[in-house]
Structures are given as structure tokens and as C-alpha cells.
Amino acid sequence: MRGLSLARALAVPALLGIPGVPALQAKATVRASPNAAPNAAVAKALHQRFPQTRVGKVDCQLVAGLCEVRAGANIFYVDRSARYLVIGRVYDLEKRLDLTAASQMALGPQVLMANSVMRSDSGAGEADTGLAAKVERNAGPALGRGVPAEKAEGPPAPDSAPDKVSLAGLPASGAVVWGGSGEAVTVFSDFHCSYCRLLHGTLKDLGVRVEERPISILGTRSLSDAVLCSPDKAAALERAYAGEAVSAKACDTAGLDANEAFAVRHGFSGTPVIVRSDGAVLRGYRPREFLAVWLKASRP
Known part of the structure; x- marks a missing residue:
């Protein structure tokens, strides 16, 4: 079977009403080794899950309990077991800092501008650009909005x-x-x-x-x-x-x-x-x- 890309894997389960969860659980046996360096172990586990997605950098020290992952122009988060994946923005409320935006800026101002739109008109199965927008769109309008x-x-x-x-x-x-x-x-x-x-x-x-x-x-x-x-x-x-x-x-x-x-x-x-x-x-x-x-x- 041909390897999955991260965008394709997340697009399919969204049809079931639970974005991303079934596809990730389908390969739940893939785990990062606790004896390996966290960054490398998470990168290896993600490559096993999604061999068509090029993971550029993994940082497990930025946020406690999460590893920030850069894949092309996309930024997302996983736990150290590389089982649970989070699409969205991470804010440091004490410093009033958008940590995700800071990482996007490090990738270049054009990436920051593209992600600030939070919208993608491309379909599932294309390149992994606009991944966060796809998942947020599929999740529905009232999910995780910060509105009561x-x-x-x-x-x-x-x-x-x-x-x-x-x-x-x-x-x-x-x-x-x-x-x-x-x-x-x-x-x-x-x-x-x-x-x-x-x-x-x-x-x-x-x-x-x-x-x-x-x-x-x-x-x-x-x-x-x-x-x-x-x-x-x-x-x-x-x-x-x-x-x-x-x-x-x-x-x-x-x-x-x-x-x-x-x-x-x-x-x-x-x-x-x-x-x-x-x-x-x-x-x-x-x-x-x-x-x-x-x-x-x-x-x-």
C-alpha cells in the first residue's frame, strides 16, 4: 500500500465526524522509543506513520508535554509517544506570546502571512500546505473557538x-x-x-x-x-x-x-x-x- 501523507490521513477521518482521530489510531502501535533522544524518536515515529510527509524539525523542549513539528510550511504538535497530534496554535498566556506564530516567523514572513489567513481552498490529498486550515474547517465552526x-x-x-x-x-x-x-x-x-x-x-x-x-x-x-x-x-x-x-x-x-x-x-x-x-x-x-x-x- 502506498504511504500516507499527513494531509491525506487527516482528511479521510474528518468524514467520520472526528477529524484526525481514526487515522492516527489506526497505526497506534507506532511509538517513539523512550530510550532515544525525544526529538529524533518522534521524527522517526512520524516518518513511519506518514512516510510521504517530510518532517524538517522536531522540538520537544518548547512546550511541556508537547513536541513542535515543522513539516514544510506547516507547524503542528504531538505528544512524545507520537500517538496524539494537535493542530492549532499554542499561546504562552503568561508572556502573552503566540509560540506558533514565532515558529512560523522563523520559517519566513511569507509563511507567517500564509498561515494567518487560516483558510485553504485546496482539496485533500494535495501537498501538506494549509493543513491546519483543512483540519479546522473539517472540525466544524463551534469546535475550539475560544467562544463560550x-x-x-x-x-x-x-x-x-x-x-x-x-x-x-x-x-x-x-x-x-x-x-x-x-x-x-x-x-x-x-x-x-x-x-x-x-x-x-x-x-x-x-x-x-x-x-x-x-x-x-x-x-x-x-x-x-x-x-x-x-x-x-x-x-x-x-x-x-x-x-x-x-x-x-x-x-x-x-x-x-x-x-x-x-x-x-x-x-x-x-x-x-x-x-x-x-x-x-x-x-x-x-x-x-x-x-x-x-x-x-x-x-x-
Whole structure:
């Protein structure tokens, strides 16, 4: 039988409703030797499971209990037995650091940009690029989103963000408006998201008018509440991105509930998500030059 690639193995079990699990358990007898160096042992075990996937580097020291694996432009995680595989991002909450993004940056800025989109339009069985996006898409819209489970109830959301969305139903009370008088743009963000902070600075440089709608992906709801309830919301938003304390009297934050429900409904699984004035959706950070052109494309 021809050897499996990692992307193909994960695509097949997704049809059973449990992404990745059956394919990995099918070869559960492959184990990394506890007597070998962890990095080499895990690399060997992964090669036995997926001989068509070229594993470039394994790092079992970065995160306790997990080994980070680089395969081409993809980064994923396995335990030291190489039995359990995790697709997603790893955050150090104490340092407020996206460890996965740091590793992607080490592979090159183009890899970071490609992965920030978190979307792949290619089918299963192709090259292993976009692997995390494939698995997340197959997992369903309410799985592992960082949004409270009760907000994920209701009709199933689309598998991925549509090309365009309508923001007409969102209340003004859920937004912080800031910026200049240039192109209008709406940003779904998280104040602990490093790329949201980077995007914030880029949009400020571009002089655009921003309607920022916080959503809690990294457990930042209390901070979002404080920003929204501040007398000067724009100034509070600046302090939040700077990592400074933000305090305010409690107020009605139903607008934030609406933001999060909208994000779940439209499959916004990460931040930032940028929505142009014509409803066009862009997920992930982009450099200044790209955004300047993309924003102007909404003009008739």
C-alpha cells in the first residue's frame, strides 16, 4: 500500500465526524522509543506513520508535554509517544506570546502571512500546505473557538468565512470607532492577539476609519468589557493594546455578545478578521502595502 501523507490521513477521518482521530489510531502501535533522544524518536515515529510527509524539525523542549513539528510550511504538535497530534496554535498566556506564530516567523514572513489567513481552498490529498486550515474547517465552526459554548448553539455556521458578509445587524454599541477619515473598515479583534496589535498600528498609519469589534478568543472578555465601558473608548483601546490596565464601571456589554455570536455564525475562528466597507472579508494580518490596495478595491 502506498504511504500516507499527513494531509491525506487527516482528511479521510474528518468524514467520520472526528477529524484526525481514526487515522492516527489506526497505526497506534507506532511509538517513539523512550530510550532515544525525544526529538529524533518522534521524527522517526512520524516518518513511519506518514512516510510521504517530510518532517524538517522536531522540538520537544518548547512546550511541556508537547513536541513542535515543522513539516514544510506547516507547524503542528504531538505528544512524545507520537500517538496524539494537535493542530492549532499554542499561546504562552503568561508572556502573552503566540509560540506558533514565532515558529512560523522563523520559517519566513511569507509563511507567517500564509498561515494567518487560516483558510485553504485546496482539496485533500494535495501537498501538506494549509493543513491546519483543512483540519479546522473539517472540525466544524463551534469546535475550539475560544467562544463560550452557549454562544455556539443554534444553526450550524458555515465551514469557513464567506467572501462577503453583511454587518447591518450588528449594534453600534459593540464597536470602538477610531482613526482618520480614510477608507472605512471593520475589524474583529482580540486585545491579546499580537497580530491584532500589529494591524492596529498599520491601520493607524494608513489613516483609515476603523470600527473595531472585540471578540474574546484568548480569554479577554473582561478586558473588552472595560474598554467598551470606558468614557473614552478609543483611548482605552490604545491602553489595552499597550498591555496597560484598563478599568471602568460596569455597563451594558450586549454589543460584545452580538460580536461574538456574529463571529461564530460566520466561522471567524481567529483574529484579526477585517471586513471592508463592501462586506469583503480578509482573515489575518497583511502588510501595509497590501492593505492599502485592498481597501481601495471597495471603490466603484
